[in-house]
Amino acid sequence: MSVEPGFDREFVLGELITPRDADEICTQLAAVLGQPVAVLDAAGTVFAGNAPGAGSVQAPLTLELEPVGFLACACDAVALKGAARVVRWGLLSRARFRMVSDLHLEAVRADYAKLQQQNEALRASEAKYRELAEILDAKVKEQVRIIDERQRQLYQAERLASIGQLAAGVAHEINNPLGFVNSNLSTAERYVAQFAALRDMVPAEKWKAADLDFVLEDFAELLADSQQGVARIARIVKDLKGFSSVDQPDVQLADINGQLESLFAVIAGQKPPGVTLTSELSPLPPLMCLSGHLNQAFLNILQNALQAVGESGTVTLRSLATGSHIVVQIDDTGPGIPDEVLPYIFDPFYTTRGVGGGTGLGLTVARDIVLTHGGTITAATRPEGGARVTVELPL
Amino acid sequence: MPELDRDAGRLTFKLVYYGPAQGGKTTNLMQLHDLVGAEMKGELMTLETQHDRTLFFDLLPLGFRAPSGLTIRFRLFTVPGQVAHDGTRKAVLSRADGVVFVADSQRTESINNGESFQNLVENLGRVGLDIDRLPLVVQFNKRDLPAILSEDEVRERYAGAPWPLVFATALRGEGVLQTFATLLRGVWQGYAQELELDSTHGLTEETFVAAALGGAA
Numbered sequence: 001m002s003v004e005p006g007f008d009r010e011f012v013l014g015e016l017i018t019p020r021d022a023d024e025i026c027t028q029l030a031a032v033l034g035q036p037v038a039v040l041d042a043a044g045t046v047f048a049g050n051a052p053g054a055g056s057v058q059a060p061l062t063l064e065l066e067p068v069g070f071l072a073c074a075c076d077a078v079a080l081k082g083a084a085r086v087v088r089w090g091l092l093s094r095a096r097f098r099m100v101s102d103l104h105l106e107a108v109r110a111d112y113a114k115l116q117q118q119n120e121a122l123r124a125s126e127a128k129y130r131e132l133a134e135i136l137d138a139k140v141k142e143q144v145r146i147i148d149e150r151q152r153q154l155y156q157a158e159r160l161a162s163i164g165q166l167a168a169g170v171a172h173e174i175n176n177p178l179g180f181v182n183s184n185l186s187t188a189e190r191y192v193a194q195f196a197a198l199r200d201m202v203p204a205e206k207w208k209a210a211d212l213d214f215v216l217e218d219f220a221e222l223l224a225d226s227q228q229g230v231a232r233i234a235r236i237v238k239d240l241k242g243f244s245s246v247d248q249p250d251v252q253l254a255d256i257n258g259q260l261e262s263l264f265a266v267i268a269g270q271k272p273p274g275v276t277l278t279s280e281l282s283p284l285p286p287l288m289c290l291s292g293h294l295n296q297a298f299l300n301i302l303q304n305a306l307q308a309v310g311e312s313g314t315v316t317l318r319s320l321a322t323g324s325h326i327v328v329q330i331d332d333t334g335p336g337i338p339d340e341v342l343p344y345i346f347d348p349f350y351t352t353r354g355v356g357g358g359t360g361l362g363l364t365v366a367r368d369i370v371l372t373h374g375g376t377i378t379a380a381t382r383p384e385g386g387a388r389v390t391v392e393l394p395l
Numbered sequence: 396m397p398e399l400d401r402d403a404g405r406l407t408f409k410l411v412y413y414g415p416a417q418g419g420k421t422t423n424l425m426q427l428h429d430l431v432g433a434e435m436k437g438e439l440m441t442l443e444t445q446h447d448r449t450l451f452f453d454l455l456p457l458g459f460r461a462p463s464g465l466t467i468r469f470r471l472f473t474v475p476g477q478v479a480h481d482g483t484r485k486a487v488l489s490r491a492d493g494v495v496f497v498a499d500s501q502r503t504e505s506i507n508n509g510e511s512f513q514n515l516v517e518n519l520g521r522v523g524l525d526i527d528r529l530p531l532v533v534q535f536n537k538r539d540l541p542a543i544l545s546e547d548e549v550r551e552r553y554a555g556a557p558w559p560l561v562f563a564t565a566l567r568g569e570g571v572l573q574t575f576a577t578l579l580r581g582v583w584q585g586y587a588q589e590l591e592l593d594s595t596h597g598l599t600e601e602t603f604v605a606a607a608l609g610g611a612a
């Protein structure tokens with residue numbers, strides 16, 4: 001196994017001393033020993049100084065077990081040995097220094113590599129946690145949005161429930177007296193006929209003086225009008241019940257056109273005389289839906305349209321079926337929706353009306369209901385003026 | 396793997412004394428230096444110390460010439476035992492051909508021994524050495540002290556381990572040579588075939604150990 005040389009390698013002479021320093025040593029030793037001195041490497045070739053002449057002796061420079069080099073000089077062997085010990089001392093110090101510094105370097109490099117690995121790992125885990133935090137943040141926002149929506153739906157459901165209960169209560173209370181009023185009116189009609197039969201019994205001058213011909217005729221007319229009025233009240237009550245759908249709180253197949261018609265009947269009473277309501281309803285397939293909730297949504301949109309047109313104008317209700325959707329459009333001839341308002345039109349508690357004029361929930365509730373049915377709702381100003389709200393419900 | 400320099404006719408084994416701080420690793424080398432009568436014996440090189448504790452390493456070179464003319468050299472290193480010097484310890488351990496684990500026999504040192512041995516195992520892994528193949532001897536040192544684990548207790552604890560156990564009092568030189576000799580046997584057994592110690596260089600296990608110890612055993 002070959003590895004890069006470590007701190008524990010064997011040093012050669014060249015690693016421990018430069019030829020220049022060795023030359024300097026040779027010069028100094030030559031002055032002491034009185035003869036030219038050479039430093040030889042481990043193989044015996046001249047490393048520094050002058051090549052030894054004839055009769056020279058050698059003294060080993062041994063750091064561990066074997067010499068890394070020799071001193072050579074034609075002088076006294078003992079003196080040269082002493083000189084070699086001094087030179088060895090210097091070389092040994094260099095060797096120790098090299099070993100320690102190389103070891104230190106090796107250790108530092110290993111530590112650094114380890115630190116870098118740890119750093120890398122930390123960075124990776126930081127990135128992971130950052131990502132996690134982002135995901136969590138998005139999840140929290142989504143949850144908050146869902147809670148918001150649910151809260152509005154709950155509010156709406158409660159409102160609907162109370163309206164429904166009220167409507168059911170009112171309808172019940174009205175239907176009873178309406179029943180006997182209707183029945184009494186029929187009886188009264190019969191009575192009037194009986195009174196008319198008494199005409200011949202009464203002296204003609206008295207009959208004439210009391211203008212009973214007119215009274216009897218008008219009486220019958222009054223009763224007929226009253227019966228019509230009662231029938232109308234009965235229809236309104238029926239529409240109110242149908243609108244609130246208190247009888248059908250669950251998802252069921254419903255005829256949207258029928259719903260829209262009864263809705264129209266409900267708001268017809270609220271409209272100012274100058275406003276025209278028109279409907280262009282195309283045949284629709286039945287839709288699985290919460291009909292009471294959808295009615296509320298359409299009512300909110302219609303009420304907005306009525307408020308937009310003010311005292312005079314037209315509100316048009318249109319329905320049509322595409323292959324996959326039921327489309328309901330409500331157009332008005334009002335001022336349309338300003339561009340700066342459009343982005344917020346479905347936001348909760350956003351209202352353009354003064355204090356007490358609106359809750360800012362009407363369209364929000366409508367949107368939530370439509371979304372609950374998997375549909376879409378859009379609002380826009382028509383090119384010819386006025387606003388158009390389009391609801392699309394998937395079949 | 397021992398470093399074989401064919402040109403220079405030299406075979407060098409790096410042997411490392413490992414173990415917890417102040418367990419007697421340096422003392423082992425000092426005693427070996429005095430006791431071993433190997434043909435070649437260098438000086439004990441002690442690098443910087445601090446309060447009598449090794450900061451880098453100690454190095455004792457020993458050697459002899461095989462009948463084949465090959466120079467067999469041993470370079471005995473100690474590691475710094477203190478936990479903080481792990482980087483240095485790991486660097487010294489790298490490229491080791493054999494390890495002596497010097498444990499402290501005192502009961503209070505059991506945990507330190509365990510941690511140090513765990514550190515040895517981890518560092519061997521990091522420097523790419525296989526503990527199952529590396530010659531390893533466990534020495535329980537400081538047998539002269541009171542409150543030590545008895546030999547039976549130590550043997551019981553190491554009953555499942557494959558490594559030879561030696562008991563020593565390094566301060567008095569007792570067991571130091573035996574530890575080294577045991578490691579030499581492990582080294583010979585581990586590398587003889589591959590390096591043709593017996594076949595080419597005329598070194599049996601006995602002559603190998605005897606030459607390294609220089610008849611001191």
